[in-house]
Amino acid sequence: MTSQINIPTLASLDYISYINDRGQLPEELRGKVGAYAVFDQSKILQFVGFSRDIFLGLKQHLVRQPEGCYWVKFSPVDRPSRTLLENIRDAWIAENGSTPSGNGIDEAKWNQPIQVKGMMTPEEEANYTKTTIEEITQIKILKNVARRVEAEILTQLKARGIQEEIRFNPKLKEEGLLDLK
Numbered sequence: 001m002t003s004q005i006n007i008p009t010l011a012s013l014d015y016i017s018y019i020n021d022r023g024q025l026p027e028e029l030r031g032k033v034g035a036y037a038v039f040d041q042s043k044i045l046q047f048v049g050f051s052r053d054i055f056l057g058l059k060q061h062l063v064r065q066p067e068g069c070y071w072v073k074f075s076p077v078d079r080p081s082r083t084l085l086e087n088i089r090d091a092w093i094a095e096n097g098s099t100p101s102g103n104g105i106d107e108a109k110w111n112q113p114i115q116v117k118g119m120m121t122p123e124e125e126a127n128y129t130k131t132t133i134e135e136i137t138q139i140k141i142l143k144n145v146a147r148r149v150e151a152e153i154l155t156q157l158k159a160r161g162i163q164e165e166i167r168f169n170p171k172l173k174e175e176g177l178l179d180l181k
Helices: 054-064 082-096 107-111 122-129 135-159
Strands: 034-039 045-051 071-076
Touching: 034 054, 034 082, 045 054, 045 082, 045 107, 054 071, 054 107, 054 135, 122 135
Parallel strands: none
Antiparallel strands: 034 045, 034 071
16 A cells, blocks of 8 residues: 655745744754755755754755845755655655756865865966875865855855854865864
């Protein structure tokens, strides 16, 4: 016997502010399993995903793509399965009429750690690519670039009023990556 699960339409769900008036992400999503849709300031769909902890997923996306994270809609799932979550994601994308950039051309920007090598200043890049420098010096340069990019992200989030604790994994910085701890 197969049980039919009703997938809510994206249009039937309420928009929730990504950052509330106290500077926090939606606390009610902490530890919730389900699907979620992320919208920009103009309520244009940017990304549809699913997670075993929607709150943590939203926090990662906010750090990786802060300009695309202003509104969220979600559907918690009591008895999650990957197939069900994928079906919800696919139904919402189909309902949207087009694939949001976060599920298409910009998928890595939404789902992977931030690669800081591409964010080097010309001076940083020149120092990094010198053939005579040692690997340890390259690592130091990458860490400094990662710290600079991290500071820029935190400044941008602070301007949005974020009060949520944001901690990056320090070990990844020497690889030129930024991701939350």
